[in-house]
Amino acid sequence: MKRALSLAVLLLALAGSPAHTAEKAPAPSAREEVQSDISTREVAIQSNFTGIEILIYGSIDFSQTPLPDTGTYDVIMVIRSPVQPLIVRRKERVAGIWINGPGKIYPSVPGFYAALSTRPFRAIASDEVLKMLGIGFRNLDLGRPTNGEPDEETLRSALIRLKQKQRLFQEDDDGVRFVGRSLFRADVDLPVNVPIGRYTTDIYLFRDGAVISRNQSTLEVNKVGVERVAHLLAYTHPFLYGLLAVLIAVLAGLAGWYSFRRE
Numbered sequence: 001m002k003r004a005l006s007l008a009v010l011l012l013a014l015a016g017s018p019a020h021t022a023e024k025a026p027a028p029s030a031r032e033e034v035q036s037d038i039s040t041r042e043v044a045i046q047s048n049f050t051g052i053e054i055l056i057y058g059s060i061d062f063s064q065t066p067l068p069d070t071g072t073y074d075v076i077m078v079i080r081s082p083v084q085p086l087i088v089r090r091k092e093r094v095a096g097i098w099i100n101g102p103g104k105i106y107p108s109v110p111g112f113y114a115a116l117s118t119r120p121f122r123a124i125a126s127d128e129v130l131k132m133l134g135i136g137f138r139n140l141d142l143g144r145p146t147n148g149e150p151d152e153e154t155l156r157s158a159l160i161r162l163k164q165k166q167r168l169f170q171e172d173d174d175g176v177r178f179v180g181r182s183l184f185r186a187d188v189d190l191p192v193n194v195p196i197g198r199y200t201t202d203i204y205l206f207r208d209g210a211v212i213s214r215n216q217s218t219l220e221v222n223k224v225g226v227e228r229v230a231h232l233l234a235y236t237h238p239f240l241y242g243l244l245a246v247l248i249a250v251l252a253g254l255a256g257w258y259s260f261r262r263e
Contacts, residue, residue, distance in 0.1 A: 044223075
């Protein structure tokens, strides 16, 4: 009897032990995440500044692509400076003279904007996704809807062309390159006339047309030295800045007059 009871207890223990339970379901694979950084987090503008090229690089954690260049992932980078209002005017000819006509204000124009990607934007994601993220010139929110008006479209296009000519608006649908299975990089050119301020760099990782990860970093562009002092004085104390400019001009004129007089 005791032996039968011991055998029954042993069978119950074995039935309830983890070794005899159903096999565990495999753990779900880790989700991909994009990481990124910039070669420099601060750009100093001095009198000898002629522009700078910065490197933006990153990697995909838990990449599931088996080999490089399989097209599993796409990356889009968007670099924006702070926005500012901008007036766009159409030239009108009056009495044989070209003058500025009525203008329209675009309240949210970034001083600098660059969008780079591994492929053409519309080959990566739908127009709805690109518009929601503000990727590309056509989806850039300038703070003023066009409402389908021809005049609005013309002025908006002119604004973008002007910014492109100044190298302050850039698009490159082949500007991001993968290096191996998960590493990627892109070079961004900041021209000599780049505006100051805190820039944001958004990195979007796409798979099958959807954003699966996003990473953001910042870049500071500031004037330094005498240029910074003059810039701050001009914007914070414009009257004093004007007086100093006049005083310096007068002193320079007197110094020149005195020098020529002695000769």
